[in-house]
Amino acid sequence: MEKFFGPTSILVGISDNFVYRKPQHDMADFIAASLKKGGCAIIEAGTGVGKSLAYLVPAIMYALDLDKKIAISTETKTLQRQLLTCDLPVAEKMLQSYGIDFKYSICLGSANYICRKRFNQYIQRGGYAKRDSEYIESINTLIQASTPFNRFDVTVPDRIWHEICRIPEYCTNYKCNFFSSCIFQLEKIRWSESNILIMNHHLFFSNIAAGKTYLPDIDVVIFDEAHSLEDICSELLGFTINENDLPEFLNEYYTLRIHENTIKKKINPMILKEMESSIDSLIKQNNLFFMEQKTLCGEKKHVIIENRSFELFLNFFNHMQSFLEFLKEISLSISEEEVLFELDVYRSKAFTLFENIRKYSLLENDDFVFWVEKLENYLYGNANIHGQPIEIAAIMKEKVLSYYESLLFISATLSIDNSFDFISKRLGIENFDSVIIQSPFDYEDQTLLYIPKTQIPPNSYNYIEFLSQEVLSIAEITNGNCLVLFTSHSTMKQIYDNISGKTNKTIHMYGDIPASSVLSNYINDTNAILFGTNSFWQGIDLKGDLVRAVIITKLPFSVPDKPINIARMKLVESKGKNPFSDYYIPETIIKFKQGFGRLIRSENDFGIIAILDTRIFTKAYGKRFLHSIPKCTIVSQIEELIVSYHRKKNKDFK
Numbered sequence: 001m002e003k004f005f006g007p008t009s010i011l012v013g014i015s016d017n018f019v020y021r022k023p024q025h026d027m028a029d030f031i032a033a034s035l036k037k038g039g040c041a042i043i044e045a046g047t048g049v050g051k052s053l054a055y056l057v058p059a060i061m062y063a064l065d066l067d068k069k070i071a072i073s074t075e076t077k078t079l080q081r082q083l084l085t086c087d088l089p090v091a092e093k094m095l096q097s098y099g100i101d102f103k104y105s106i107c108l109g110s111a112n113y114i115c116r117k118r119f120n121q122y123i124q125r126g127g128y129a130k131r132d133s134e135y136i137e138s139i140n141t142l143i144q145a146s147t148p149f150n151r152f153d154v155t156v157p158d159r160i161w162h163e164i165c166r167i168p169e170y171c172t173n174y175k176c177n178f179f180s181s182c183i184f185q186l187e188k189i190r191w192s193e194s195n196i197l198i199m200n201h202h203l204f205f206s207n208i209a210a211g212k213t214y215l216p217d218i219d220v221v222i223f224d225e226a227h228s229l230e231d232i233c234s235e236l237l238g239f240t241i242n243e244n245d246l247p248e249f250l251n252e253y254y255t256l257r258i259h260e261n262t263i264k265k266k267i268n269p270m271i272l273k274e275m276e277s278s279i280d281s282l283i284k285q286n287n288l289f290f291m292e293q294k295t296l297c298g299e300k301k302h303v304i305i306e307n308r309s310f311e312l313f314l315n316f317f318n319h320m321q322s323f324l325e326f327l328k329e330i331s332l333s334i335s336e337e338e339v340l341f342e343l344d345v346y347r348s349k350a351f352t353l354f355e356n357i358r359k360y361s362l363l364e365n366d367d368f369v370f371w372v373e374k375l376e377n378y379l380y381g382n383a384n385i386h387g388q389p390i391e392i393a394a395i396m397k398e399k400v401l402s403y404y405e406s407l408l409f410i411s412a413t414l415s416i417d418n419s420f421d422f423i424s425k426r427l428g429i430e431n432f433d434s435v436i437i438q439s440p441f442d443y444e445d446q447t448l449l450y451i452p453k454t455q456i457p458p459n460s461y462n463y464i465e466f467l468s469q470e471v472l473s474i475a476e477i478t479n480g481n482c483l484v485l486f487t488s489h490s491t492m493k494q495i496y497d498n499i500s501g502k503t504n505k506t507i508h509m510y511g512d513i514p515a516s517s518v519l520s521n522y523i524n525d526t527n528a529i530l531f532g533t534n535s536f537w538q539g540i541d542l543k544g545d546l547v548r549a550v551i552i553t554k555l556p557f558s559v560p561d562k563p564i565n566i567a568r569m570k571l572v573e574s575k576g577k578n579p580f581s582d583y584y585i586p587e588t589i590i591k592f593k594q595g596f597g598r599l600i601r602s603e604n605d606f607g608i609i610a611i612l613d614t615r616i617f618t619k620a621y622g623k624r625f626l627h628s629i630p631k632c633t634i635v636s637q638i639e640e641l642i643v644s645y646h647r648k649k650n651k652d653f654k
Contacts, residue, residue, distance in 0.1 A: 001028040004057050004094055014093045019603070024050040027437045031408065032058035035220065040407045040432040042226075042424065044414045046439025046630075047597050051410060052079075052087040055222055056196075060091060060102050063195040068219040068405075071197045073204040075225035075232070076539035080106065083198055104196040105187070107215060109203055112151040113187060115166040116143065116178040122163050135160055148186060169345045172338070192216045201229060205236040208399050219405050225539075226409040227590050230392055230426050234564065237395060238368065238388030239356045243290045249353060250279045256346060257339045258330060267333045275326045282323055285316045289357075293372040294383050302373040304563050305363065313361035320354045360385050367394075369567035390567045393428030401428060413593040417627060422586040441600050443630035445652070448608045448644055450474070453636040455614035458554055464491070467553055468498040470612050471529075473638055477645050478548035478608065480505045480527030485537055485595050487554045492531050495553075505529050510536065538594035543601040549608040550599040555615060555625065556591040557584065585621050589628050596629050606649060608641065 003010060005025040011018040027045055034041040035058060045051040056072075063070045074080050088104055095102065119139065122128065128136055135156045142149050151161060166184050179185060191197055197215070201223070207214045223229060253275075257263060264272070292312055297303050327347045334340050360370050365387070373384045389395060401407065409427070416422045420434050456466035475482045486492040489511065496509050508522040509531040519540060522530045530536070537556060558565055569579030577583075599607050609632065616622040635641045 001025060001032055001058060003098075004028065005054070010094050010097050011090075014090060014097075021048075021050055021440050023437045023440050024054045027051060027054040027435075028058050030433075030435050030437075031055045032062070034408060034433055035059065035062040035406050037433070038406050040401065040409070040429050042414060042420045042429070042432055042434040043408060043410045043437065044420075044435075045410060045412060045437040046441075047412055047600060048439045048441045048602065049437050051412075051437075052083060052224070053091060055224070055408065055410060056083075056087055056091045057094065059220070059222060060095060060196060061100075062220070064100065064102055069195065069197065069216060070220040070222065071199060071204065071215070071218045072222045072224060073199050073201050075201050075228045077200075078539050078541060079225060080198055080200065082541075088196070088198075102196065103190075103194040104198065105190045105194040107191055107197050107199040107203060108150055109206065110168045110184065110214075111165045113166045113184040114139065114143075114149075114164055115171070115184070116182060117176055118167070119143070119164040120178075128160060132157075132160060139164070143183075146181070148183060148190070150187075169349060170342065172341060175337075188216075201225075201232040202236060205233050209237055212403075220407070221400070221404050222408045222410065224410050227411045227413050227423070227594070228538075229409075231564075233392045233395065234388045234390075237392070238386065239359075241353070241356055241360075241385050243286070243383045246286045246353065246357075247283050249349065250282060252346070253279060257336075257342055258334065263334065263336060263339055266335075267330055271326060271329050271333075275323075275330070278319065278323045278326055282319050285319050288312070289316050290383050290385075293385060294374055296372055297374050300374075300561075302371050302561075302563055304566060305360070305370045305372060308363050309361045313358070316361075317354075317358065320350075320357075324350060324354070356387065357385075360387050365389075367391075369563055371563040386563070388564055390564070390571055391426070393426065396428040412597055413590045415628075416586045416589055417624065422582075423590075439600075439630065441603060441605075441630075443600065443632050445633075446600050446606050447630075447632040448641060448648070449632035449634045450608050450610040450641050451616060451634065451636055452610075452612065452638070455612065457614050457618075464494050464498060467491075467612060468495055468502075470610065470638075471495060471551060471553075472499050472502060474549050474551055474608060474610055474641075475503060475505060475529055477642055480529060481546060481548040482551060483530045483532065483536065483542065483547050483549070483598055484551045485553060485556075485598075486531065486533050487556050489533055491553065492533060496531060503529070507531060537591055537598070540598065541601055542598065544605060547599055547601075547605075547607060549610060550595065551608075551610045551612065552592070552595055553612050555588060555611075555613045556595060557588045558591075581621065585624060589625055592625055593628055606652070608645060 002025075005011075005021075005028045007020045009018065009020065023046070027043065027049055030041075030043065031054060043051075043055075045054070059070050059072070062068060072083065074083070084106060092102070123136065135154075139154060139156065142154070151165070173179060173185075176182065197218070199215075203214075204221070258267065289309075289312060292309065296305070324347065327343065327350065331340060331343050331347070334343065359365060359368070363370060367389055368387045369390050370385070370387045373386065375382050375384060409423070409429070414420060414423050415436055418436060420432075424430070424432060452470065456463045460466075471482070471484055484492075484495075486495075492509065493511070496507060500507060506525055506528045507530075508518050508525065508528055510518045510533060515532070515535050518530070518532070522528050523542070523546060565584070569583055572579040572583045596609060599605065599609055616625060633644070635644055
């Protein structure tokens with residue numbers, strides 16, 4: 001890797017911003033050796049290492065030398081965009097200078113591609129208003145030009161895209177008249193011809209759930225942002241059913257082609273009549289079922305289900321069985337292949353929906369946690385039922401770790417106390433190589449860690465007033481450009497209301513508009529303040545002067561009564577361990593490290609990290625949080641912070 005990442009690297013002539021970083025060189029060497037050896041490796045690479053190129057180049061070389069296909073899976077769209085628009089083009093230039101070419105593609109879920117058949121049907125039935133003509137024309141132009149495109153390449157309202165996108169269950173593949181020119185099928189050919197495939201964790205585990213049938217065969221997987229794998233895998237291998245899902249699904253029955261006059265004549269009218277009666281009965285049973293589930297919640301938002309709903313479900317189940325039997329009888333009367341295919345798909349979807357309701361009602365899987373959740377948004381029904389695997393270690397071993405020849409788990413936040421024990425056990429990784437690549441940044445010089453000596457505990461009556469004053473003071477010191485991280489929407493709103501009239505700086509708060517829009521508004525503003533919750537703790541990259549202070553209002557413990565967390569902690573306890581120190585604390589430290597990493601994004605960045613949670617020094621576990629981050633200059637008085645910030649800013653970071 002010397003020629004790519006050494007002091008006289010080929011990058012010198014390719015990138016004006018290239019700075020030799022020994023940590024990047026060391027990481028590339030480690031990745032190359034790991035791929036050659038095979039098996040699993042866990043890599044923590046601190047901010048500023050340049051980890052994307054450090055794994056891309058050795059991975060591409062390995063793929064080309066041994067004719068392997070490599071998947072790079074990320075959590076955030078931000079990193080995907082960075083890989084596609086920045087890192088991969090640079091890697092391409094680096095390798096082309098040695099006469100080496102490679103192919104790469106981004107893989108997206110099926111609904112991100114247009115279905116030409118559905119698009120034509122949409123046009124033929126005149127399903128769009130005159131004002132939408134420009135959208136239709138722009139898509140038609142791309143189709144006629146045979147230009148590969150996906151959802152993110154076109155500006156089309158969701159209401160139109162939902163009418164014309166690909167629905168995998170209803171795709172007839174090679175039997176479709178548009179198969180040879182199908183954009184999705186052409187994309188799949190590109191995937192099969194590419195050396196490197198870029199995807200997100202959701203798609204990777206969706207492919208696992210689909211029996212690895214969606215993506216081409218893959219030899220090596222590189223999980224970047226690997227700290228989030230457990231939650232995403234658990235969510236995707238489980239299920240969520242909304243109160244309105246079954247009624248809406250049953251309503252789809254009336255849109256099936258079996259109701260066309262020419263086909264309807266072939267079906268026994270009595271069966272069709274009984275079918276309609278069955279649908280009415282099922283909807284009533286669904287309402288009774290969910291009413292009972294909501295009763296179990298009482299005044300709580302959600303509750304874990306520990307007793308079977310056998311009697312209630314038995315009646316529900318009998319109606320489900322009758323519905324499936326009627327569908328089967330109808331199918332026996334149909335000879336038209338396309339209509340029969342459509343009906344078979346509908347039957348399959350019905351079976352899956354009913355199966356998940358059965359698993360929930362009968363608590364069928366001991367490895368799952370099942371719960372009911374009351375929703376605040378009544379537009380989409382007011383209850384969900386859920387089922388999720390409690391831990392994914394066994395699933396990972398069977399479906400992932402034993403299948404691919406090499407797996408790399410990479411993130412800036414994977415270790416706890418310089419150990420990978422926590423993440424490896426959560427993901428079922430038993431034999432692995434590992435390395436911690438330290439950040440090249442000088443945090444002691446670049447960061448003032450402000451932990452007020454006098455703090456107010458989060459459960460105190462004047463906690464909101466304390467937070468408000470600290471945020472105002474820090475924003476005044478830095479003249480804005482502060483990222484304030486919250487763990488609660490209600491606390492964030494209270495602080496917003498409290499300080500809005502006390503500062504001349506605009507506060508951009510996540511809540512009523514999408515996170516991407518809030519972030520964009522903040523970036524385009526001057527000396528503003530950014531308020532964010534969960535998604536702002538990670539994945540956002542605000543370099544340079546865009547963030548002069550990161551204010552952590554509270555240690556990011558997840559909601560203590562979250563069903564999946566309760567189940568995981570009970571499981572940890574059943575194994576003779578302490579659920580708080582062995583699960584809850586490590587999980588929180590990883591998120592805390594993510595929030596800390598939002599400040600210093602380059603060698604020239606400088607600013608304040610403020611921790612406004614008294615538990616950081618009043619609780620024994622607080623030391624574990626401080627030991628998890630790089631050594632910084634610690635300040636405990638606001639007056640000292642003012643002097644230190646301006647002195648350092650004016651002297652070394654002008």
